[in-house]
Amino acid sequence: KRARDYGIKIGVMAPGKFNSITDVSGVTVGHTTLIKGDSVRTGATAIIPHSGNVFQQKVPAAVFVANGFGKLAGSTQIMELGNLETPIVLTNTMNVATAMDALITYSLAQSGNENIRSVNAVVGETNDSFLNDIKGRHVSTADVLQALANAKNGIVEEGNVGAGTGTICFSYKGGIGTSSRKLPKSLGGYTIGVLVQTNFGGVLQINGVNIGKELGKFDFSNQLLNNVDGSCMIIVATDAPLDSRNLERLAKRAFLGLGKTGGIASNGSGDYVIAFSTAENLRVAHSPKEKVNQNNTLHNDYTSPIFMAAIEATEEAIINSLFAGKNMQGYKGNVVEGLPIEKVLSILKKHNNIN
C-alpha cells in the first residue's frame, strides 16, 4: 500500500491515474534489481522519455544542481543544448561509468543511429555502500541494458528495486518512489510526474507531521555528524510545452518538495533534479529538416501551477519510497529497517492528519 492508500493526502492537487511518472504519456520506467549473496544490494533504473528514438528526437530538458556533491553524468550538455538525447539511468555511485557505457551501446544499437559518433549518456546515482558492496561495482552493462529493456508504462514498482535497492532515507529504508499531478483543464490540463531515488537525511516530515522528531530519529539528534554520503536524484517529466529555461525553473521547484519531507541537502548529499518535457512539438531533431524549428512554448505567466504540481509530486514520491522500502540486510551484515508504518500511522492519527 502506498501513502495515499493509507489516507495520506499530500498537497491540494489531484494525482494522475497511476500517481506515477508514467502518467506523463509516453514515459516508461524499467528496473534491474541486484540482490545476490550477502553483499550485493544494488541495481539500475531507467526512465525513457518517449517510445521513439530519443537520440533522433531529443526532448527539451534541464538540470538543477541542488547540491553538486554527486557524479551525475551528462549535465553540461543538457544545460548547453537544452535537451536530452538518451534515457536517464540511475544506479549506484561507483557504477556511473558502467551505465554510461551501456547507454552508448543502447544508442548505437537503435535503428537509425548507425552513424552517430557522440552520445551524451545521462546517469544519476546515489551511494548505497552501507548495504551494498559498492567497491565491487556489481552493476554490469547487461544489467543496465536489461533495465532499459524492462521499461514499461503503467504502475512503477517502488522501494527496494532498481537503483533504490540499497538506499537509505531518513535512516529508514528508502529506494525508488514516484507520484504525479494532473492539472485541471483551466490550468492547462498538463500532467507532471516525478520519480525519485531516495538516499538522504534530515528530520522526516510526512505531510507536515514531524515524524522524525516524534520518533527521535533525525540528523544531529545525537549531536554527531552524520557522514552518510547520500544523495537524492529527482526526475521530473511533464507534457507541458516548456522549453529548457522553464524546465530549469521547474527543476528548482522540485527541490522544495524534498525540503517539505524534512530533507536538508546535507553536505554529503548530492541532490540533482532533471526535468524534461514530452511535448511532441518541442522535440529536437538530430537531423533537422529545417534550420528553423516551429515550437509552441508555454508563456512564463502560466508556469506557476506546474511548479506547484512538481513540489507536491516530489514530496509524495519521496514519501512513497519510504512506504515501499522494506527491511534489508546487506554488506557486512548491516541492517536498515523499513519505515515503521504502524507507528507512523498512529502519529499521523494523533495529529489528525489522517482518519
Place this chain on the structure above:
Amino acid sequence: KRARDYGIKIGVMAPGKFNSITDVSGVTVGHTTLIKGDSVRTGATAIIPHSGNVFQQKVPAAVFVANGFGKLAGSTQIMELGNLETPIVLTNTMNVATAMDALITYSLAQSGNENIRSVNAVVGETNDSFLNDIKGRHVSTADVLQALANAKNGIVEEGNVGAGTGTICFSYKGGIGTSSRKLPKSLGGYTIGVLVQTNFGGVLQINGVNIGKELGKFDFSNQLLNNVDGSCMIIVATDAPLDSRNLERLAKRAFLGLGKTGGIASNGSGDYVIAFSTAENLRVAHSPKEKVNQNNTLHNDYTSPIFMAAIEATEEAIINSLFAGKNMQGYKGNVVEGLPIEKVLSILKKHNNIN
C-alpha cells in the same frame, strides 16, 4: 506575540537569545516605515553586517537566485568577488534605484572612504503595489539613510514595518520576520540568523500543518491564476567561518525553509537569498596590507548543521512575519487582513501541534 510564544516550535534546534538575525554578533537592523495618507504603505529595511566600515572591511557573501524575476541590485559583484561591501537594503520594487543611490551616499560619507570611486550597492525588493502607490516611488534617499541610521542590535521589529510595510504573504499581511538558531558547542557553536521580507504565495503550512488548506485560502484554490508579482527576500547571516562558496550553498538551503511554509516560488515571485559571514578572520580588506590573506574557513564536512539551522530559521522567520503582520488598508482602499491568529491556533491545536 511571536509564533514561538504561542508554543509553535519550528524545527529541532534552539534559537538564539532574541530569535533574530541580530543574534549574530555585530549584525544590526534598521527600519523606516512610511504610512502616509491613503496610499503610501512602504518603507526600507537595512541590514548592516558589522559595526565597522563595511566598504573597507568587506564580508564574504553569496547570492542564490531562487527565482530571478526581481530587481536585486549588486548580485553579480557579490558572486564574482565573493563579498559584500555595503549594508543590504530592502525596499519596494520601484525604489531600488533610490536605495542604491542612498547606499552610495552612505558609503562615500563614511570616514576612510573619501577616495572610493565605485560602490556595489546591494538592494533587494518586493512588490507592495496592492497596498502602496508604488508608482509614486515614495521612498526617498533620506528615508533609506534613516533606516541605516536606525540600525541596532537586539530585538527587531517585525510585520508591517520597513520594507515589509505593504507586503502580502499567503494572501494575509506579510512583512518583515526574523529568527535564529544557535548550534550546540559540539557542532561548532555557531549562530545562524535570518531576516525575511515576505510577499509571496502558495499553500500556507505552519509547522507542517496545512493552514491554507483548512482555511480554503491558497493559490489556485479557485483554479484561477494568481498574478501577484510577489517576491521573498531572505537574508542569512552567520558567524561561522564560511567562504563565499559555502555561503552560496547555505543560501540554497534557506530556499527549502521557504518551501516548508508552503511557498511555491511562483513565476512572478522574485525570490533571492543573500548569505554573509561575520567571521572576523574572513574580512576582506579593501586595501590589503598583504597580497595573501590568512583565512580560517570551515571544512565542507562540517557545514550540514549550519545548513539545517538556516532552513529552520528561514521557516520560522516567515511564520514570524505572518504573526506580526496586522490588518492594513491602503492604495485604492485595498485591504489585507492579518493572519487570523485565533483560528490558526485552533487548527494547530486540532492537529496536536501545540498544546
Place this chain on the structure above:
Amino acid sequence: KRARDYGIKIGVMAPGKFNSITDVSGVTVGHTTLIKGDSVRTGATAIIPHSGNVFQQKVPAAVFVANGFGKLAGSTQIMELGNLETPIVLTNTMNVATAMDALITYSLAQSGNENIRSVNAVVGETNDSFLNDIKGRHVSTADVLQALANAKNGIVEEGNVGAGTGTICFSYKGGIGTSSRKLPKSLGGYTIGVLVQTNFGGVLQINGVNIGKELGKFDFSNQLLNNVDGSCMIIVATDAPLDSRNLERLAKRAFLGLGKTGGIASNGSGDYVIAFSTAENLRVAHSPKEKVNQNNTLHNDYTSPIFMAAIEATEEAIINSLFAGKNMQGYKGNVVEGLPIEKVLSILKKHNNIN
C-alpha cells in the same frame, strides 16, 4: 575615419550597411554627452531593441557575466525570464541608479503601460573616474531620457560620446564603438550588430598586430599592478531567431572578440555581454493572448556562423572605439590621449597588415 576606412579588415565576414548595431533592423541608438567645465566628462547611451513598446513586446535576451566586478542592473530577471523589457542604458558606475529611475519613468510614460507596477530596468556601466568627477553623479534623469529620445537608426556616433565620453581603453581614449556582420544567404542571411563601451586594459592588438607591445604600452609593462577599475559593456543584437539559451551562447562568444583585441578581463574590469534578438516571431507579449506562444527558433546546429560574426563584430567595435576616441582632458587635469593613429598605421604597414 573608422578602422575599416584605413584598410583594416577584421575577420573574414562582411559588415552590414553601416557597420553598426543599427544594421539590425529596428535597433536604434541615442547618446547624451556631458562635457562641462573642467571635470564633467560622462554621459549616457541608450540602445533600443525595436521601435514599438518594448515593455509590451519584450525581446528574447541573455546576459553573459564575463567578469562580474560591475554594477549591471537587471541581469537576474533577463536570465530568469529570458527577455528584456526596457531599452539598455549605459552610463558611469555611480549613475546606474539614476539611469534605472529614468528607465522606469520612460516605461511608465509609454502609452499602454499605464498599469504596470514592475519594470526591470537594464543599465550597464563603466568607471570613468579618471577623467570624470564620478562622485558628483552628474548624469541626471533628464540626461538619460534625452539619450532615449535621441535614439535613431543609421550611423552611430563613436568615441567620446554618451557613456563613452570619459572612458579609457588600453591606456588610450576609448569610448563607444560599433560594428556589424551580415551573413551570406546560405548561412541564414542574418545580421549581427555589436555596440561597446570600452574602458579596459591588456596588451592592445589591432587585427592581430601587437600594437601594445610595439608601443611599449601595456598592462604590467612596468611590472606594476594596473588598478584601473575598468569594464567593458558589450551589447549584441541580431535578427536571427535565437531563444534566450542560444543568445547566452552568443553572448559568450562576444567575449572572445574582446580577447582578440588583447583584453585580459583584469580583476577590476567588470565585463558583461547582453545579447538580444529582434526576431518578430519571438517577441514576448506582456499580456499574451494565448497561453502557448508559437515560436520559430533556430536549431542549435545553425548557430556557429552567428557566433563567429559576433566575435568579429565585437573585435571591430572595440577597435572602432579607439579610432574614434580623441584626446581628452578632465577631472583634476588628467589627460588621456587618443590612439596615435599615424604610428599605429605605420606599425600595421610594417606588418603587412594593411597596404
Place this chain on the structure above:
Amino acid sequence: KRARDYGIKIGVMAPGKFNSITDVSGVTVGHTTLIKGDSVRTGATAIIPHSGNVFQQKVPAAVFVANGFGKLAGSTQIMELGNLETPIVLTNTMNVATAMDALITYSLAQSGNENIRSVNAVVGETNDSFLNDIKGRHVSTADVLQALANAKNGIVEEGNVGAGTGTICFSYKGGIGTSSRKLPKSLGGYTIGVLVQTNFGGVLQINGVNIGKELGKFDFSNQLLNNVDGSCMIIVATDAPLDSRNLERLAKRAFLGLGKTGGIASNGSGDYVIAFSTAENLRVAHSPKEKVNQNNTLHNDYTSPIFMAAIEATEEAIINSLFAGKNMQGYKGNVVEGLPIEKVLSILKKHNNIN
C-alpha cells in the same frame, strides 16, 4: 621544434623552464598513445596535480564551461566542493566511461584509500572520430592506468600523442600542446601552466597573423557548415594560492587564449577549462584534523597578472599542438595533414612577425 623555437613569441610574459604545464611544481603528465592497424588513432592523457595521494589531499579547483556540448565527467562536484580529488584524464568522447572506471580503480588502489566509497573521477574528451574508429571504444582501463603510470615531470610530448592522437585543429592535425608563464617576483613569482587537447575550428591566427585567411582554409570559407563535433579541453595549473572562486575566474580567461588562436567555440565544440592550484597550504584533507582550515589565499586585487599569463599560455599551448601535429592517416583512410610549417613561417615572415 616548437613554435617558440622558430622565433614565434606569443605574448609579453616569459615562459617557465620547460614552457610546459609541468613547470608548475609537482604537476606530472602521462600519455598512452594508441595507433593500431588502419583505424585505431586515439589514446589517453593524464594530468596529476601533485605526487601525493590526491584523494586524501585534494586540490582547490574550478571548471569553466565555455561550451557545454561535451561529456566532461565530474564537473558538478568540482564546482560544489571547490576541489579535485583525482588526476584529470583526457581521452576520446566514447571512452569517457572507461577512463572514469580507471580513475576509480586507480584511486581505490592507492595506499590510504582502502575505505573510500565515492570517487569523483574527472575525465575530459574530444571527438577523434574522423581518424579513429571511435565506436570501437578502443581505449581500455589498462590504457588509462598506463597513462597515469607514465606521468612524469619535465618535457611533455606534444602533438599526435595520448588523447591528442587523432584530433584535428583548424583543419590541420591538432593534438596535445602545452605552455607556461612565470611571473616576475614583483607580480608574485607564480607559475601558470596550460595543457590542451585541440580539436576545434575557426580561422587560424598565429601570434595574431591571419594564417587561416591567407591559406584560405577556415570555417565557412566555402559557406558550408562545418559539422565537426570538435572540442577543446584546457587544463590550467598554477602554484598561486587561488581558491576555487578565483580559479573559476582564471579558467574563464583561458577561454580568451582559445579566441586569440581564431577559435570560435562553434556549436559542436565542447570547450571546457579546468583550473587547479597546487599551493600546499590550500590542500583539502579528505579526513581533516581540524574543522577549520587555515588557508592562505591571494587577494582578488592581485589576480590580474595570473589571468594574463593563462591567456598567453593557452594561446601558445594551442599553437604548440599544431606545430607538433604530424600528418596522420586513419579510420576509413581519412587523412589529416600537419600544419604546413614552411608556408606558415613564410607568412609570418611576410608579416614581420618573426625574423
